[in-house]
Amino acid sequence: MSHYDTPLTFKSGITIANRLIMSPMTTQQSFYNGTVTRDEIQYYVDRAKGLGAVITGAANVQALGKGWPGELSIASDDMLPQLHALASAIQAQGAKAIVQIFHAGRMTHEATLGGVQPVSASAVAALRPDAEVPRAMTIAEIHETVQAFGQATRRAIEAGFDGVELHGANTYLLQQFFSPHSNRRTDEYGGTREKRYRFVDEVLQSVFAAVKQYAKRPFLVGYRVSPEEFETPGIRFDDTLWLLDQLKVTDLDYVHLSLKDYSRVSRDEQHNQQSMLAYAHNQLAGKLPLIGVGGVRTRADVTAVLENAELVAVGQQLLYDPTWAVKLATGADDAMLQVPFKEAVKFAPLSTPLHDFAASFYTR
Numbered sequence: 166m167s168h169y170d171t172p173l174t175f176k177s178g179i180t181i182a183n184r185l186i187m188s189p190m191t192t193q194q195s196f197y198n199g200t201v202t203r204d205e206i207q208y209y210v211d212r213a214k215g216l217g218a219v220i221t222g223a224a225n226v227q228a229l230g231k232g233w234p235g236e237l238s239i240a241s242d243d244m245l246p247q248l249h250a251l252a253s254a255i256q257a258q259g260a261k262a263i264v265q266i267f268h269a270g271r272m273t274h275e276a277t278l279g280g281v282q283p284v285s286a287s288a289v290a291a292l293r294p295d296a297e298v299p300r301a302m303t304i305a306e307i308h309e310t311v312q313a314f315g316q317a318t319r320r321a322i323e324a325g326f327d328g329v330e331l332h333g334a335n336t337y338l339l340q341q342f343f344s345p346h347s348n349r350r351t352d353e354y355g356g357t358r359e360k361r362y363r364f365v366d367e368v369l370q371s372v373f374a375a376v377k378q379y380a381k382r383p384f385l386v387g388y389r390v391s392p393e394e395f396e397t398p399g400i401r402f403d404d405t406l407w408l409l410d411q412l413k414v415t416d417l418d419y420v421h422l423s424l425k426d427y428s429r430v431s432r433d434e435q436h437n438q439q440s441m442l443a444y445a446h447n448q449l450a451g452k453l454p455l456i457g458v459g460g461v462r463t464r465a466d467v468t469a470v471l472e473n474a475e476l477v478a479v480g481q482q483l484l485y486d487p488t489w490a491v492k493l494a495t496g497a498d499d500a501m502l503q504v505p506f507k508e509a510v511k512f513a514p515l516s517t518p519l520h521d522f523a524a525s526f527y528t529r
């Protein structure tokens with residue numbers, strides 16, 4: 166087990182100063198078209214000190230991939246100047262800057278897309294009260310989206326970020342293709358687990374190709390996964406272990422297991438003897454570093470996560486307590502603001518809708 170205050174060098178050559186990472190958290194502070202705002206940059210600057218890396222909130226790679234108003238966009242070159250300002254502001258605090266890239270798929274609304282119907286792997290609505298029925302993507306659209314992930318990666322490189330995290334978690338498009346609930350396709354992108362993985366694989370290849378073509382210095386690529394779904398059919402923990410086997414032989418730099426609680430145990434009776442984080446860590450077998458997340462509030466939590474992961478992501482504690490990482494480094498644990506798990510989001514920059522909105526991120 167590593168102490169949190171030790172550096173880590175990823176496969177790509179990027180070194181981070183310590184194992185603490187700001188978990189990706191959208192605060193809906195971007196302009197209507199997804200351009201980064203000054204308030205948003207300040208939000209990251211206020212929290213970046215003392216962290217090894219900051220992962221930004223999700224940024225959509227295509228217009229149709231926008232999940233909510235105020236979301237970051239990386240879908241056009243027009244975003245580059247402000248994305249550059251964001252990356253360099255984070256780096257000026259001593260942290261590496263990673264932008265999370267994604268497509269919301271069916272987890273959005275026509276209203277958010279300017280009256281256009283959301284798309285997904287298949288025309289199946291999510292099991293949420295306000296879910297809309299999406300339109301199944303054509304093969305040509307799938308290819309365009311695969312390319313869009315590559316283009317977003319190129320923009321991240323040009324904007325000066327140190328890496329991208331592919332958001333394959335929290336029920337968005339990458340997860341929707343892998344899930345037997347949202348993917349009912351009968352072509353080469355659906356059916357067996359292997360075929361449902363095809364879209365993920367093509368996106369990864371597109372992203373790696375962009376890194377190879379455009380990056381002139383080390384640039385990392387991470388992947389975020391949600392370990393199980395409640396829907397039937399749905400992703401089971403066994404599918405996730407299989408997915409980790411696929412991911413660990415790619416050029417990825419890390420895997421990030423998205424959990425509300427790092428000690429959470431699977432519903433799968435074959436895998437309920439230890440936490441999902443511990444199983445995922447065993448499955449990766451040291452081939453890729455793992456980020457653990459979910460409910461980290463104290464030094465003891467950091468230590469507990471590092472028993473089953475190489476890196477620790479911290480979300481709400483940093484929302485509420487921006488200098489928490491500095492307090493940890495200086496032994497000022499008594500000054501840490503100990504907030505109840507669900508309460509922290511009330512103090513997020515956009516308070517009223519954000520509490521409910523944040524609840525949607527508490528997946529699995």
Ligand SMILES: Cc1cc2nc3c(=O)[nH]c(=O)nc-3n(C[C@H](O)[C@H](O)[C@H](O)COP(=O)(O)O)c2cc1C
Nearest residue numbers: 188189190191222223459460461479480481523526
């Ligand atoms: C306000 C808010 C926004 C979030 N936005 C994202 C996001 O854009 N992408 C993502 O992968 N997870 C997002 N999450 C989930 C967090 O990254 C994290 O996994 C979750 O909050 C659990 O960790 P924590 O207990 O440290 O907050 C968000 C969470 C919150 C509270």
